[in-house]
Structure formats: C-alpha cells, structure tokens
Amino acid sequence: MEQQEKNAPDRELSFVTGGEVNIRQDPWWWLVIAVIAIIVLLVMVAPVPFKEIVVFARSGILVTVLVTVSSYFLMLILGLFGGLGRLSKNKLIFGISSLYVEIVRGIPLLVQLIAWYFASPVAIQKIGVWLNFAPLIEYRANPILTAIIAITVCYGAYMSEIVRSGIQSIPKGQMEAARSLGMSHFQAMRYVVLPQAFRVILPPMGNEFIALLKDSSLVSVVAVADITRKGREFMSAHFNPIETWLMVALLYLVLTLFAARIVSYIEKRSRHDR
C-alpha cells in the first residue's frame, strides 16, 4: 500500500509532508494508544470492577457513537441549509433561518433536550386529541430519536453560522466570475463557492464533531442509555464511584482523542489536495 502511494508521483508530495494516518507523521496517535493501554491494563489487573464496567457500558458506547454520528451528519445538512438561508436575498427565508439560529443558540442544549423529550410528546398528544387521531394520541417519545433530533436542531444552528461565515469568507469576485461565464447562481455555488468555503469550514467542522461527542453525554438525562447513563446505573448498583467514573472518563477520552486524530488527518489531507 505504501509502495503504491509512492509510485504515484502526484501523491508523493502529500506523503512526504504529512497528513497520513501514521504515528511517525502524527505523534499524537501515541496518546490514543496510551489511553487504550491504560484501559486494557486496568481491565487486566483489576477485572473487578473495571472489566465489569466495560462490559456493562459496551452497549452505551454503541449508543453514544450512534447518537453522535447520526446527529452530526444531520446537523451538517441542516447547517448547510441554515447557512444558505442566512445569506438568502429572500426576506422570508432569511427571516426564518435567522430566527432559528438566534433562538436555538440562546437556549442551553440540556434545556432543549429536556423540552424535546418531555414537552414535545405532550404537545403531539394534545394535537392528537384535538384532531381525534389515535396514532398521535398514543404517541410515546423514542428516547434515542428524540435525542438525535434535539442535538441536530441545536448544533444545526451553530453550524449554520459556521457555513455562513465560511461562504462569506470567499471573495465576491469568485461568484461574479462564475456568473459572468454564464453559470447560474446554483452552479456557481455548487462548483465555485461551496468547494472553497468547505475548506474554510473544515477545521471548525471537526471541532463541532468533538464538541458534539462530548455533549452527547447530556442525552443520559432523557433516558438514553449512553456511556454516561450506563456509568450512573453501574455506580448506583455497585457503589464504586471512583472506579466507575475513571473508566467512563477514559472511554470518552479514547473516543475524543481518536476523533481528533481523524479530524486532523482529514484537514491535513485537504490542505495537500488543495
């Protein structure tokens, strides 16, 4: 694989100057390995309670990853539309997207999560009663789905602003040159402005992923069995807070450090691809 890379002349430059998933190029991978080693060590040296915790929290890790990855991709899409809306000349679209961004950014994520989980089902049931429509009357919140919606809506607002400022950072002349060649506004956005804006917003996009991963622990308060909630359940059953939260913290650390490496890899590679 390395051989192949080296034979391709135009890849050679990026190979030499970094941006590979390679410990020699990016020594921070050692930190990821160190944290994994500590977890393995703890599990082997003291299976009770560390192995028990890990086994108990296993499903929680999957839930955390599921919630994080799905809300991340959904919020990227929402943020793209929100950001374009914030730049729209259409007053209605501009108004709606601005209102969305301003309101959502003014309310803590925890409050939004609780509101989506406890208030939205009641509201839907009331509408059901009003319409006399059985499926709505019997509506029950699906915790994971509700959590994903809440995080998507909240992070989508921040992402909208990232997208907006990214697009605004591209000189106006790029759009004008595209339009003067006869491209439609959509084509100019699609082929000229957005690809350049994407490079600008890539670093903050990566930061958002890591922030979202950490904030996903908030979903534990709305009955989602993520790592944090699994930790709380384990602690109340076994009364060993020190070991439990040490392990929970280490598990999050592996995830965030790993994500940070991937983010940095993607950023470096996009810089070399130009």
Next chain:
Amino acid sequence: MTEPIIEITNVHKRFGHVEALKGVDLTVMEGEVIVIIGPSGSGKSTLLRCINRLEEYEKGSIVVDGIPLDTNQNINAVRREVGMVFQSFNLFAHLTVMQNLMLAQTTVRKRSKEEAEKNAKELLEKVGIPEKAQSYPSQLSGGQQQRVAIARALAMNPRVMLFDEPTSALDPEMIKEVLDVMAALAKEGMTMLVVSHEMGFARAAAHRVIFMDEGQIVEEAPPDVFFVNPTQERTRLFLSKILHL
C-alpha cells in the same frame, strides 16, 4: 464593423445616494475595439458590469446581440455571449488552470470533457502558457493569471469581451504580456470594451476612445483625434494629468 452588437440607451444606475451612471448612450459595432478612460469613480466599471448584468440598472435599456437584458433567461444568454476580465483576475482558486478553463464549458455550454479540454489547450497555447495547465492560480504570476483569465473567458466563444482595468493590478514588467494578448485578440476582430489607462494600447488597438466623467460619456473619438484634439475642457484636463504621469 457593420452591425451594432451592443446598444445602450439612456442607462441610469444608482447606489443609494450615489448616481453611478446618469444616462449613458452607447452603440458598439461588431468588431469594434473601444477603450474607456476616466477618473476613478466615474462609472466605468459600473457601465461594463451593467452590460452583463452583474449590476442591475434602474432606467434605460441594454440590448446585446439582439437580446434585451430583461428576463433571467435572457440575462444568462447574454452572459454566455459576453466574456469579462476583471482587475483582480478572479480565477477559481481551488481549481487548476485546466479546470478553470473547462468548468463553464462543461456546465454552461454542455461540451464533452474531451472537447472542453481540447479547447482549453488551444487557448493556453494562444495566451502563451501551455506549460501551466496543471498549476493552481496561486502558483502563477499576476500576468500569467490574467492571461489564464482571458483564456477562460474566450473558452466560452464570446462575441464580446469586457476588460475592467486588466493591467492595473500587475507589476509593470507583466503589463506587456497581457496587452499583447489583448492586441492579438483585437486584431482577430473581437469586439472589445476595455477600461484602461494604457494609452499605448488605446493608440494601437482602439477604434474609438471614450472619456467618462461623473457617470456620463463626455467625449468620444478615434484615438488619433482624441489624444491630439480633444474638444472638451474636462477631457483635456484629464489627459494632461494621465499623460504626464
């Protein structure tokens, strides 16, 4: 030089309180090369930008190649016929020179990749930098970037080319290479509107020189008449300033 290709009638344009164009009339014949001069802020850029509707105007009409600039469809049609070269080049920074030349050919003219590539190569040859096809704009000198920008506009086979101070952002030693390309284009019979204070180019290539001031066309004449015997006091004053630079 038989038929009018651009007909501008009584065009007014304002930016808030600023009246950038105060009733401009101009007819450009096919194959004509017009150089527009005038002080900064006199509306030269605005006039060019109205011709391909990068700016909207409030009053008057512009007809390009028989197409009035009214509906969106017509505006796009006119933009396909009118190429524009900017002071700041505005090459697409994320694309190679080759891709810069091919993008609009494939997306707007719907040409095949092969055809677009063939065209692009010929044009790079023509502007004298075939070896830069795979470079990115940031790797080129200003003069090279501007020549690529000219080639990019030509790739659409425009009937008219607009140049807005194409050499003002260039280091002196690069001005000639760009003017040479423009002069060659003029010789081939391209219809050109050029905002530029390069008097040498105006004398050599222009059929008509136009002096603009405060949003109006003050004077127009063939270069030999214009530079030797300007009739308006404002023109004389302006010429005395730029010719003694």
